[in-house]
Amino acid sequence: MTKPKYYVTTPIYYVNDVPHIGHAYTTLACDVLARFKRLDGYDVTFLTGTDEHGQKVAKSARAAGVDAQAFTDQVSQNFRDLAAFMNYSNDDFIRTTEARHKTSVQALWRRLIDAGEIYLGSYAGWYATRDEAFYTDSELEKRPDGSLVAKASGAEVEWVEEPSYFFRLSAWQDRLLALYEANPDFILPKTRRNEVVSFVKSGLQDLSVSRTTFDWGVDVPGDDAHVVYVWLDALTNYITAVGFPDTEGDYARYWPADVHMVGKDILRFHAVYWPAFLMAAGLQPPRRVFAHGWWTNEGQKISKSLGNVIDPIKLVETYGLDQVRYFLLREVPFGNDGDFSHAAMVHRMNGDLANDFGNLAQRVLSMIHRNCDKAVPAPGGFSDGDRALLKAAAAIKDNMAAAIDVQAFHEALEHLWTVVRAANAYVDRQAPWALRKTDPDRMRTVLYVLAETLRHLAILAQPVMPDSAGRMLDLLAVPAEARDFAALTPAHAVQPGTSLPKPEGVFPRHVEPDADGA
Ligand code: ME8
Numbered sequence: 001m002t003k004p005k006y007y008v009t010t011p012i013y014y015v016n017d018v019p020h021i022g023h024a025y026t027t028l029a030c031d032v033l034a035r036f037k038r039l040d041g042y043d044v045t046f047l048t049g050t051d052e053h054g055q056k057v058a059k060s061a062r063a064a065g066v067d068a069q070a071f072t073d074q075v076s077q078n079f080r081d082l083a084a085f086m087n088y089s090n091d092d093f094i095r096t097t098e099a100r101h102k103t104s105v106q107a108l109w110r111r112l113i114d115a116g117e118i119y120l121g122s123y124a125g126w127y128a129t130r131d132e133a134f135y136t137d138s139e140l141e142k143r144p145d146g147s148l149v150a151k152a153s154g155a156e157v158e159w160v161e162e163p164s165y166f167f168r169l170s171a172w173q174d175r176l177l178a179l180y181e182a183n184p185d186f187i188l189p190k191t192r193r194n195e196v197v198s199f200v201k202s203g204l205q206d207l208s209v210s211r212t213t214f215d216w217g218v219d220v221p222g223d224d225a226h227v228v229y230v231w232l233d234a235l236t237n238y239i240t241a242v243g244f245p246d247t248e249g250d251y252a253r254y255w256p257a258d259v260h261m262v263g264k265d266i267l268r269f270h271a272v273y274w275p276a277f278l279m280a281a282g283l284q285p286p287r288r289v290f291a292h293g294w295w296t297n298e299g300q301k302i303s304k305s306l307g308n309v310i311d312p313i314k315l316v317e318t319y320g321l322d323q324v325r326y327f328l329l330r331e332v333p334f335g336n337d338g339d340f341s342h343a344a345m346v347h348r349m350n351g352d353l354a355n356d357f358g359n360l361a362q363r364v365l366s367m368i369h370r371n372c373d374k375a376v377p378a379p380g381g382f383s384d385g386d387r388a389l390l391k392a393a394a395a396i397k398d399n400m401a402a403a404i405d406v407q408a409f410h411e412a413l414e415h416l417w418t419v420v421r422a423a424n425a426y427v428d429r430q431a432p433w434a435l436r437k438t439d440p441d442r443m444r445t446v447l448y449v450l451a452e453t454l455r456h457l458a459i460l461a462q463p464v465m466p467d468s469a470g471r472m473l474d475l476l477a478v479p480a481e482a483r484d485f486a487a488l489t490p491a492h493a494v495q496p497g498t499s500l501p502k503p504e505g506v507f508p509r510h511v512e513p514d515a516d517g518a
Pocket of ligand 1: 302
């Protein structure tokens with residue numbers, strides 16, 4: 001039987017900057033989707049990469065005093081390194097300066113030309129290099145210092161007049177609205193969908209899709225005075241990576257993408273321009289665009305000028321990798337804005353991870369180690385309470401999968417924690433330490449039920465916390481080939497008599513340096 005496919009993408013990040021928590025967050029969300037789907041039997045392609053053309057990157061390269069290609073080579077590598085550091089399982093890393101991508105952008109351009117969707121004209125209007133976006137007068141506001149900025153982003157605009165190719169976006173209004181109508185989950189969350197629908201309903205103007213005042217980009221086929229507008233170039237990465245312009249092979253298998261994950265800042269490009277480009281070229285639009293929220297730092301907007309950019313590497317060094325991965329997806333309902341604070345991070349790390357999940361594993365595994373010959377105990381008959389806990393454990397996967405399918409990571413984790421808490425309550429109620437003397441058979445049954453519950457919890461925690469969950473599975477002696485979701489059945493239950501390694505803590509507590517006496 002062929003596996004169902006799943007194709008998930010991150011935005012490709014501009015190489016004008018070092019990676020920060022925002023980039024780490026988007027890619028983390030995609031990593032969890034990809035890992036979850038792989039464990040659930042899907043054939044997954046997970047793509048990330050870097051957006052290397054355009055005026056903004058050219059300007060940063062100039063400011064750094066290096067040639068644009070050398071500059072992008074260097075900064076792109078930072079994003080690749082971050083992916084490895086954060087334990088992302090991306091299957092590909094695309095750079096828009098690669099030959100495969102240039103071929104793909106030019107092929108898409110030719111399709112649009114052949115379809116009569118692009119025409120030559122001239123652009124006179126506002127442009128914000130920071131956003132790489134064109135703005136109309138009504139989208140701007142004046143700052144007290146007299147500068148003109150885009151209302152949505154605060155990016156400064158400048159007046160641009162140049163010959164330009166245009167994409168007939170104005171003709172796509174009805175077809176875009178029909179797409180949103182026919183696919184109610186095409187844009188999530190719903191509130192973002194409503195914003196896009198009203199933007200499209202308010203009318204669309206043709207979009208300038210080439211620039212002539214600089215040359216750091218893909219040449220327009222047949223007219224190399226122009227480079228392709230960086231957003232048309234960048235969006236095309238999603239089809240380049242699956243082999244476009246070849247529409248057989250990987251493209252036929254993986255396209256349309258199941259989810260384009262983006263921040264709310266770039267939703268319009270993904271939910272309006274991109275499906276219009278694709279449909280105009282006779283290609284299918286993606287299945288979903290999910291726009292997540294924005295992180296602030298201790299209540300403040302994150303910005304280079306405020307000097308409060310959160311470096312994901314420092315975070316991980318301070319709190320631990322899986323702790324950071326867990327926090328980012330648990331703390332904020334996915335889609336909402338979130339605030340990073342040390343206090344909130346420590347609260348999750350010490351409360352949810354060390355006290356709830358870590359302590360559960362530690363209590364159960366050390367009681368088994370001390371009282372059951374360091375091996376999975378053999379259970380006797382199950383009580384109603386035992387069956388209830390095993391049943392709750394067996395139900396987590398479907399509940400989590402439903403949440404993951406709508407990118408509700410916080411809910412998926414809540415399903416896991418409902419059973420973590422139920423298992424802790426069960427330990428307290430059953431008091432296996434007391435049974436040791438009074439009823440050792442019953443103690444073995446209780447510890448067996450707990451070990452089997454832990455097996456479920458650890459298997460299902462893998463997408464978010466791959467290392468820690470893997471260590472927990474090692475402590476339960478679960479073989480490597482029995483760690484996917486197909487193993488979440490009684491047939492793969494922990495086997496009485498299996499010897500277990502010496503237990504060790506999986507989730508350390510955060511101790512403040514001064515409270516430590518250090
Ligand atoms: O926009 N909170 O690249 P970019 C949450 N190259 N997420 C954040 C964030 C924050 N404070 N800051 C950034 C581009 N992000 C284009 C994309 S795609 C074809 C081209 C994340 O480097 C979020 O995902 O500016 C946002 O959409 C993305 O970084 C913007 O990255």
